Amino acid sequence: MVAQSTSTETQDWVSRYADDVIAESERRAPGKPVVVASGLSPSGPIHLGNLREVMTPHLVADEIRRRGHQVRHLISWDDYDRYRKVPAGVEGVDESWAEHIGKPLTSVPAPAGSAYPNWAEHFKAAMAEALAELGVEFDGISQTEQYTSGAYREQILHAMRNRAEIDAVLGQYRTKKAPAKKSQKPVDEAELEAAEGSGAATEDDGSGGSAGYFPYKPYCGRCEKDLTTVVSYDDETTELSYTCTACGFAETVRLSEFNRGKLVWKVDWPMRWAREGVIFEPSGVDHSSPGSSFQVGGQIVGIFGGEQPIGPMYAFVGISGMAKMSSSKGGVPTPADALEIMEPQLLRWLYARRRPNQSFKIAFDQEIQRLYDEWDKLAGKVADGSALPADAAAYARATGTAAGELPRTPRPLPYRTLASVADITAGHADQALRILSDLDPAAPLTSLDEARPRLDKAEAWINKHVPAEQRTVVRDEPDTELLKSLDDQARDSIRLLLEGLDSHWSLDGLTHLVYGVPKVQAGFSADATPKELPPEIKVAQRTFFALLYHLLVGRDTGPRLPTLLLAVGADRVRTLLGA
Incomplete structure (x- = not known):
């Protein structure tokens, strides 16, 4: 357990946010569970930058649980977002998927060979599995289910009735120059922009139609795409007429009964804040810049009777050593990729030890050995009581949650040693056990299971991320x-x-x-x-x-x-x- 500190100077960033969130929750909704939120769009592989969208509120939520409060961590799966483009390097996907651009992600076929019914479910599953391994508890909300079930009907009708007020807020920013896009670095030094993980930062705001402003966009009844234009709406009858520029289809529906469409992103996000009572939700750089979704949402949320959450901006996550992976996966490393080569505790620690506004790198190259050395050194300091309070707190948050300790390697031998053994033995278990048993003759390893899962992670790193020319081959004959x-x-x-x-x-x-x-x-x-x-x-x-x-x-x-x-x-x- 991480003790609550009385001094802000000695608290880590998680404890400080937990203090603020608890106080704010008691002001807004006394006696109710604290609500923190994340948003993920399964538009393709959900990468390690997107993971910061989840880990930041998870760590805060877990600290609040440790203090005895009830807390809900909502993850909104933005699976009703439009399919924007065919991502590069996804196995089982070719350019024929371009015909689905404009459809909801849940209406797009999954990659060929997938066990899942659609595109969104395919990518959600991989992320959910990684989050389970990382010890992240959450309540998942499918936006497809919410919209198509009519759960947001009252909020949609309310937004349409108040569209002039919403338009006035958005209009303050439409003429402002958008912030410059961050230049892309080579994949070996890739920075993963986590902003894409929450909703659709580049989605239009519903303006531009000749019939006026409408914060709602239907999906076409014929082609299922969102290339539609609302041509009229009647507040009394809720009759809405639209045309589709993709296929020419047109129809008139009653919005009080119609469930095939969604609020535009800059209205959808604050609507959810109000409906779910979100107290804490971070956002990426693009969502936090002037005129962007988070700032505009702070003004629109009041129209729905809510308040803007405490929302720290989080920085980019850098990646080193991804050159090999980029050729096969489009340069988008996911949490599952990281968990192949590192234990969950190490990955949690990388997110826990840095404040949200500090960028950091996740290593897939030789640097992972140094990171593991640093991690093991910290473990030693925690064990002997010499670790600084903030470092000890980050270690505790990495190794367990309020629910208990994460499974750990019984004999955590040095990662670089395990990697060397995996390199030299090339998968021969008996040979690996012989070598590892000789490391400490006074307390020999009796089974490779004692060194797992760390041994498996090191072996995966050697096999997948160390170039063939750097692998070790022992000579057959003397030189x-x-x-x-x-x-x-x-x-x-x-x-x-x-x-x-x-x-x-x-x-x-x-x-x-x-x-x-x-x-x-x-x-x-x-x-x-x-x-x-x-x-x-x-x-x-x-x-x-x-x-x-x-x-x-x-x-x-x-x-x-x-x-x-x-x-x-x-x-x-x-x-x-x-x-």
């Missing part, structure tokens, strides 16, 4: 030419290593040995610290390491040498080093 060319000092360094293998056969022991050989050759103790050694020793160590890599794997770099030696095995090391 006799290189061995013959060695000078006396190089031969002596190999002799010292081989003589110490058996007595140092553990991860710590081999680390001491490989770093100690150059020290001993220079006349120092193997236990000498860097402060006791001249700078030349570091050069000698690098030279020695490069020699071992060449003799073992045929190049000058590779996995950490102690791990590599354990993986190769003492007998094979002796053979490859010419013993």
Whole structure:
């Protein structure tokens, strides 16, 4: 549990927002559950930028639950949005899907081979599965179900009756220049714009018709597309006439009975705030800029009798190391992609430790090893009580929720070690268990299950994100030419290593040995610290390491040498080093 701090200076960002949200909820709706909200549009793969739309309110909601309050986290699936374009790189999808542009997402066929009935359900399912693994509790609301069931009928009729007032609010911003679009970076340094995750930032606001302003857009009764124009509306009878520019269809319906259409986005969003009593909902950069949905919604929500939520703007999520994935998936990494290579706790921590307005990167390249080192170091500090309060709070939010701890790896061995073992053993479980058991002879691993799921994540990273030319292949035969060319000092360094293998056969022991050989050759103790050694020793160590890599794997770099030696095995090391 994360204790509530009495000092704002020592609170993390989650606690501060929880304070504000609880106070605001008690003012607006005393005695009722606190309502926080997110919105996701399943218009394609829901990416790691969109995940910030969910994780920000989730973390705040969870803190409120920890304090004993009832809270609902609503996720509006904006599956009644129009299908705008065919996303690149989605398996089972080709340009023939362009014929569905303009239809509701739930009326578009799912990608070929999908087990789901339509486009929206296909992409919702993957996100829901990832959220379950991340420990995110939520109440899902399908906007298709809401609109087609008539749940919003009164709100729609109210908006139409008050369309002049809504038009006046929107009119204040129509002549203002839109904020400049953020330039796209190369995919290897991609920034995922989470604004797309909540509703439709670029949707028209219902203006431009010759018959006047209407905040409602029907889907065509013939082609199902939203390329329609309202030509008349009668407030008394609620008769609405429209024409479709796509297929020429026209009809007159009673809006008091008609359920095949929706409010335009800049009206739809504040309507939901009022109807659901939302106290907290963040928004991406595009929704938070001047004249955008969040700002305009703050003025329109009053027309529906509600108030604007507390709504922090959240920054972009950067991605590093996505070059390989981009070729097959269109450069859109999803939470499921991240959870293939990292435990849920680490992914939760990346979102919990940074304030919403701070951008951060999620690593799919070598940087993931450093992130894991940082995470394990924090775990150690939390265990011994030396972690700073905000860091300890972020760790607690990452490892569990108000409902309990997330499942964790029983023996969380270093990720970089597991990755090296997965690289060297190429999927051979018996070989992996042998190596991992040798890491700590005093407490050997008895089953690979003790190292899972972290081991599986590291193996997936090696197999999917490390280029083939960077994979480790141990030599089959000694490099006799290189061995013959060695000078006396190089031969002596190999002799010292081989003589110490058996007595140092553990991860710590081999680390001491490989770093100690150059020290001993220079006349120092193997236990000498860097402060006791001249700078030349570091050069000698690098030279020695490069020699071992060449003799073992045929190049000058590779996995950490102690791990590599354990993986190769003492007998094979002796053979490859010419013993």
